[in-house]
Amino acid sequence: MSFTQALVAGGVLVSSGTLAAVWRRHRAAALAAVPVLAAGAAVCMAGVTRFAAGARSLETGQELAALICVMGLATSILGASWIRGRAVR
Helix, strand or coil, rough: CCHHHHHHHHHHHHHHHHHHHHHCHHHHHHHHHHHHHHHHHHHHHHHHHHHHCCCCCCCHHHHHHHHHHHHHHHHHHHHHHHHHHHCCC
């Protein structure tokens, strides 16, 4: 995968997540787009760090991408519980 392909794939994920968030009228349904937005950001970050490292390491950036995806999922779960009114205070 080239640098351009990584950025295009990340951009497509971010734009589709944005479209899904804007398209939904209900706030809980719009929160379903948060993991897609996070995945797009993770793909972009993994692509940038992979090609910034050069040939030294092939797996650079994958840990950060996994962390961003987990954080996006956690944000979606917390937001859904907050909308339902069951958030721990």
